[in-house]
Amino acid sequence: MTGTQLSALIYRKTKATTTTYTAANMLMDVNLMKDEIASRIQQSRPTVWHMSTLCDLADDQREYSLPSDMLNNIVSLELKFTATGDFVKATHFARRHYSDALQETKIVNDFDNLEPRYFIRRQALYILSGTIITVVEGLKLVYDAFPADLANLTGIVDLSIDPSTTTHGFPREFHELLARRVSIEYKSNQPDMKLNDKELGYDNDLDKALDDFSTLDLSQATFGSVPSGSTRGDNGFNY
Numbered sequence: 084m085t086g087t088q089l090s091a092l093i094y095r096k097t098k099a100t101t102t103t104y105t106a107a108n109m110l111m112d113v114n115l116m117k118d119e120i121a122s123r124i125q126q127s128r129p130t131v132w133h134m135s136t137l138c139d140l141a142d143d144q145r146e147y148s149l150p151s152d153m154l155n156n157i158v159s160l161e162l163k164f165t166a167t168g169d170f171v172k173a174t175h176f177a178r179r180h181y182s183d184a185l186q187e188t189k190i191v192n193d194f195d196n197l198e199p200r201y202f203i204r205r206q207a208l209y210i211l212s213g214t215i216i217t218v219v220e221g222l223k224l225v226y227d228a229f230p231a232d233l234a235n236l237t238g239i240v241d242l243s244i245d246p247s248t249t250t251h252g253f254p255r256e257f258h259e260l261l262a263r264r265v266s267i268e269y270k271s272n273q274p275d276m277k278l279n280d281k282e283l284g285y286d287n288d289l290d291k292a293l294d295d296f297s298t299l300d301l302s303q304a305t306f307g308s309v310p311s312g313s314t315r316g317d318n319g320f321n322y
Contacts, residue, residue: 084258089113090236092259096266096282104269106236114232116264120257120289121230125154127293132251133158134228140164140221143187145210147222149203152250158225160208163218164196170223176200176211185209256296260289 084092090109097104125132132154138147140162161170181202183189191213194200199212208224231250233242243255253261263285270276281288 084242084255085240086233086236086238086242089242089258089262092262093265093269096262097269099269109265109269110233110236112265112268113236113261116261116268117233117253118229120261120264121253122154123289123293124254124257124296125156125227127297129227131254132227132229133225134249134251135223135225136249137220138222138224140215140218142217143215145185145187145190145215146204147208147210149206149208150224150226150228152228152231154227154229156227157203158227160201160225161223162196162199162210162212163221163223164213164215166218166221171197171199173199173201173210173212176202178202178204178209181211254296256292257289260285260292263288 090106093109093113094100094104121132134150134152136150157175160173162173163170181193183193190211194211194213196213199210201208201210203209208222228251230253231246241252241255242258243252245252263282267278267282267285270278270282
């Protein structure tokens, strides 16, 4: 289903017009409901939204912004502390388990580059390791990424097609359910409109679609480079 077809289906389900349901409002609802369904899909097939990306490490920089499209999960973090060295897997470490101050001399004394750790704060990774030097693409992150937001509800490209090598499309198995969920959202905000039987059965149909979708995994982790530049330092994720 294309964006144009999705829009037409939503208008048919809601019996709305472009005046009572503007394209801008519909687009906002589509993207919100798309993310809601994507979260359920991730629970059903955990690997479907995997995305891989690279980031430069910078001298003495321990904090790196997380990608803005991250759904809810870091799959893995690997670090390369020298240009010619190998990647080393970093292990998640709860901040509350480290009682010392986040001071460079203390961190270097308590951790090393053979078994680095990390925790998350302020939507950023914080690395606990030995000394960090500049290494181009020295940080490799695999995470779950939301499927890309729709920029509009037009066009002839199917929504299931990945918009780029570093973004996900939205599986065609859930296109009608997305339209139905948007219709439910619209009607729920109209005091004189009631849901029809199919809309009332949305939850059951979504569960069935998720169950069917979970039985086969054809997903691949996409791998791409990320430009340097971060709001938290000289290098980092920039989406």
